[in-house]
Amino acid sequence: MTGSESRAQAIYQITNRTPIETEKTEPLSKIWATDVFNLDTMEEALAKNAFKAVKKTVQTGKPLDAATADIIAAAMKDWAMAKGAKFFSHIFFPLTNATAEKHDGFIISNTDGGAITEFTGSLLIKGEPDGSSFPNGSIRATNAARGYTAWDPTSPAYVIHTDNGATLMIPSVFMSWTGEALDKKIPLLRSNDAMNNAAQKVLSLMGETDIATLNSSCGAEQEYFLIDSNFANARPDLLLAGRTLFGAPSAKGQEFDDHYFGAIPARVQVFMQDFEDQLYRLGIPAKTHHNEVAPGQFEIAPYFENANVAADHQQQMMTLLKSTAKRHGFLCLLHEKPFAGINGSGKHVNWSVGNSTQGNLLDPGKTPHENLNFLLFCGAVIRGVHKYGPLLRAVIASAGNDHRLGANEAPPAILSVYLGEQLEKVFADIQTGQITSSISGGKMDLGLDQILNFERDPGDRNRTSPFAFTGNRFEFRAVGSQASVHGPLIAMNTMLADSLEWIATDLEKQLSSGKDQTAAVIATLKSLMDDHGQAVFGGDGYSEEWHRAAVEDRGLKNIPTTADALPAYRSPEVIELFESTGVLSPTELNSRFEVYSEQYVLAIDVEAKLTIDLAKTAIYPAAIRYLSDLSMTNTGMAELGIDMDNSVAVKVAQETNAMMAAVAALTAALETEGFSSTEDHLQHCANNICPAMLEVRSHADALEAEVADELWPLPKYQEMLFIK
């Protein structure tokens, strides 16, 4: 089949498809968390003492003794086997955005050659995958391949099903033989500890006596695209790079604003219900779903949870989105920019910190000016964003997210904080040395009897801010859609830990100078705002004026690309931040820089190779075929005395030549070697390879607008986005 035939075939297949058979959805009460070995399951399965011990571990992180681990392992095995599992796997989060699993059987054979099953506490606690094929950023030599996974009892184990069986999955951390973190869970847990320790100090100084362990919480909104797999299979760029490397804009895009919150197409609704039922079985609280701005784009958000569990659940969700989409005949695209010219996808990471005794410390209540704990924690966030803006930029940096940040659809590549009118005023008052009152939102009264009045939020929303206060939490809006939430959560918890340490030190000084509590808090916050208030910005983050003022007047950094962003991992402030909080050692941090740099270089490399390949083997032949058709028709027509317009052929010839010249330039850029440093290599990708790819694309897209539709080899934007 030629490329253009497979395109026609794809449309035929889609328009004649029979809907897939799905099971009727069950009531929530019947399916909720049925595949999770959670506290409820354990309470049923375990003796009282063992249950008490494990509950304590789950709630406070206190270590478990070996005997209890054995008891839990046995109960876990029985529970999983009753659900059809013959295998178990530690699941962990290496330094890619993916998850990793190594499956082991419960089976062992006894001396008589019979099969019995065994699962001991030590198997539960520790696994040993050969770690040498996971990126480690030169923490280990390949001959030192030993890596360990270790059970994280604070995130529940669960069972996943395939058509003919099930596997017990055990959330785990992953470390080297030398004890260095090779994953994203270890620093997330450490960052939470660091935040808890510092928060305890501040709250004690504030006179709190009963202070439960503080935890960070996360609710992540996930955007994605669904494309019929018949189209996707005819687009090697979508399959291998996750985004279209070519494609002229569709005549209709998102300009009518008719997709956002629109009626969800029936086929997608069926997919979502199937997907969410699986989430519910796994105890993942899927809460909202809707159409997003771009055609073919959707969003799902679960209810927020403890950050460690939320991060595990987020990874499960991404895996399930893809596998469920496949069953429904879709390809799910988690890439940040699958299609040029329409919105890309992000992942808003909603984040707060709190505990069971003081509640959510980022909840201002009705009168934030009187809520001193809130003001301190909110101030700590402001300081963090200002002081560690480049780190926040680095943790969201990826080849994919570079297409979003800075384009006027997603937050800019400048890190600032949006507080809303009410809090902006409170913090401005603090800077002048006195706080008097908070503006309230007031009543929303439409003057319609049938619509009940409600209390308006005290602040509006700001879509153009990368980091926005949204009522009782901060929303990190600049995170990429395929990124794991670990990096952003680690950075936020750690910067908060650092700021709270600073606050504790300063507050202690203020208090011991004889000030009363309110005066001391105001003095600490005033000094904090004098140094860091420049990060607070409530205006239009897309405007040119902001791009100028942020950099020139406020000294904030505009960091446009991943190549510019990643070196922050090597800056002295960031090394010091992670070392002083105990979240990552300098070696562990540097390994992250190396791995993330390599991931970026590899992503660009794959895209560049595909660009060359598709230009040469799919687009060039189509253009030449069309030229040859045109020239033959031309001769025939001339004999008949019909005047032919040669301009199309001339344009096609020009664009074809230009495209092949650009392919040659891209090939040369790709073959460049001998970089003096990783930083140098990153810059080469951003400044030479990426522009060279765009140049090839611009001519290919121009050809798409000229070449006869029946010859065009790749499914077009309007087909992929609008045919379902």
Ligand code: ADP
């Ligand atoms: P919106 O689109 O209005 O930002 P959504 O309802 O789509 O809101 O998503 C908001 C996310 O924020 C949800 O995952 C929600 O559970 C989460 N969230 C709400 N309160 C908190 C909180 N205190 N801490 C962390 N996340 C929260």
Ligand code: MG
């Ligand atoms: Mg949101």
